[in-house]
Amino acid sequence: MKSLKVYVLGFFVVICVLINVVTYKVEGQSGPTEAPAAFDNQTNGLVPQATFEADRDTFAEQEFIADGLGPVYNAQSCGECHQNPVTGAISQITELRAGRFDGVNFTEAAGGSLINDRAIDPSIQERVADSNNVRTFRSSLNVLGDGFVEAISDNTLIAISQQQPIQSIGLIRGEVIRVPVLEANNALRVARFGWKNQHASLISFAADAYLNEMGITSPLQPTENTSNGNSIAAFDTVADPEDDGDDIIAFARFMRASKVPPRDTQLAATADARAGSQIFDQIGCAICHVRNITTAPVGTVINAGQFTVPAALGNKVIHPFSDFLLHDVGTGDGIVQNGGPSTRNKLRTPPLWGVRSRSRLMHDGEALTFNDTILRHRGEATAVTLLYLTLSSTQKNQLSTFLRSL
Ligand code: HEC
Ligand code: HEC
Structure with a gap:
């Protein structure tokens, strides 16, 4: 027994x-694992290193008139504006948007709110019309790690919005908007890319940028822009679509295969940065600048059926310091894009990963120090800004040190 x-x-x-x-x-x-983070020009594992380098070269490749550049455009390569400290990161380059607000309705400038800064012939140079009383600059954004952002499920972003307070600390609930996915016949998906959250997929953004930044048409964006509403056909010598779609795929694959911007780990480990990190949470910065998001499980079908989350991007923890939602923090640029009239003065919380490589801050690049940047936060961020004002100068410096470690 x-x-x-x-x-x-x-x-x-x-x-x-x-x-x-x-x-x-x-x-x-x-279990979720950390997304690879580095400014090291290496693939995140989505594609082999050789493919990554070829795609990065396409992203950084200069285009010329014979390739379809223009007739109106902003620059000759994606890499010209997405470059600091490595291809795909940010830059100081801004672009110009304009329109008219009559007190009730916003109307885009003739031919669209984007005013291209360059043209292949001076006679078609775009400029702001006197009647366009809304004018704004927009800084270039980082695209590194954007494959992980694309791989966040819609429900995760909706849940973040629902967790944001609407009363105790003021109105901070970010707005979720749904925007067309071009490669899915314009089916809608929760937006996450661009200062106005104008896109939800990297293929869509790439096609948009190829047309609007460089004047190169593709199957998803087959129609050339105008010059302030006037046809530029007389100057357009290359048949549309100027790209057969391969470049768009290479741009998107480069972005999807890139690693997320890394922390400055040495600075992050200092006592000041760690204290600043706590202050960031305590006074409410992290309500909008969300620290941790987990991407959708491997195999999840996203982009309205057009993309399946691969092992390199799925079930990964990222630290974007953004909720990818629209907020009115009192800096509104007055431009309406995919979100409709209610978003006129809203901007997407910019991810703060890699913000230490930015010299000119906020959508217009007009805040030059972290202190000035925080003080410009009003509107939905008023309660948080008021808490910031109660900090001692030592604490403000600690918060700034933390931001410099991102
Ligand atoms: C003239 C400068 C310029 C060029 C050239 C340019 N971009 Fe951008 N890019 C920007 C700016 C400015 C923004 C922010 C635009 C906005 O939201 O209004 C941006 C935003 C983006 C975003 C959104 C990033 C995010 O996380 O929200 C993607 C993706 C992107 N660009 C890809 C591209 C690709 C691909 C190309 C080449 C086809 C390209 N860009 C060419 C300036 C540029
Ligand atoms: C209600 C949401 C919200 C809160 C709270 C908030 N922010 Fe922001 N933050 C934003 C938005 C939206 C912008 C973009 C505004 C613009 O560009 O005009 C922004 C921009 C920034 C930028 C500029 C990033 C760049 O790339 O240019 C920094 C830095 C920043 N915030 C830090 C902070 C800090 C620090 C706090 C806490 C003191 C904070 N924010 C609180 C929403 C918020």
Whole structure:
């Protein structure tokens, strides 16, 4: 009898150990892991390094008139504006948008709110019309790690919005908007890219940028822009679409295969940066500049059916310091894009990863220090800004040190 008891107990112990091992293994396989972070020009594993480098070259490649550049455009390559400190990151380059607000309605400038800064012939140079009383600059954004942002499920962003307070600390609930996914016949998806959250997919953004930044048409954006509403056909010598779609795919694949911007780990480890990090949470910065987001599980179908989250991008923890939602923090640029009239004065919370490589801050690049940037936050951020004002100068410096570690 005694030996039977021992056997039963022994069996039980073995089963428990096995269950633990199995559970541990399953967790080990399925638990979220950190997204790779570095400014090192290396693939995140989505594609081999050689493919990544070829796509990066396409992203940084200069285009000329014979390739379809223009007739109106902003620059000759994606890399010209997405470059600091490595291809795909930010730059100081801004672009110009304009329109008219009559007190009730916003109307885009003739031919669209984007006023292209360059043209292949001076006679078609675009400029702001006197009647356009809304004028704004927009800074270039980082695209590194954007594959992880694309891989966040709609429901995750909706849940972030729902967790944001609407009363105790003021109205801070970010607005979710749904925008057309061009490669899915304009089916809608929760927006996350651009200062106005004008896009939800990287293929869509790439096609938009190729046309609007460089004047190069593609199957998803087959129609040339105008010059302030006037046809530029007389100057357009290359048949549309000027790109057969391959470049768009290469741009999107480069962005999807890039690593997220890394922290300055040395600075982040200092006592000042760690204190600043706590202050960032305590006074409410992190309500909008969200620290941790987990991407959708591997195999999730996103972009309205057009993309399946691959192993390199799925179930990854990222630290974007953004909720990817629209807020009115009192700096509104007055331009309406995909979000409709209610978003006229709203901007997407900019991700703060990599913000240490930015010299001119906020959408217009007009805030030059972190202190000035925080003081410009009003509207939905008023309660947080008022808390910032109660900090000692030591604490303000600690917060600034933390921001310099991002
Ligand atoms: C003249 C400068 C310029 C060029 C050239 C340019 N971009 Fe951009 N890019 C910007 C600016 C400015 C923004 C922010 C625009 C906005 O939201 O209004 C931006 C935003 C983006 C975003 C959104 C990033 C995010 O996380 O929200 C993507 C993606 C992007 N660009 C890809 C591209 C690609 C691909 C090309 C080449 C086809 C390109 N860009 C060419 C200036 C440029
Ligand atoms: C209600 C949401 C909200 C809160 C709270 C908030 N921010 Fe922001 N933050 C934004 C938005 C939206 C912008 C973009 C505004 C613009 O460009 O005009 C922004 C811009 C910034 C930028 C500029 C980033 C860039 O790339 O140019 C920094 C830095 C920043 N915030 C830091 C902070 C800090 C620090 C706090 C806390 C003191 C804070 N924010 C609180 C929404 C918020």
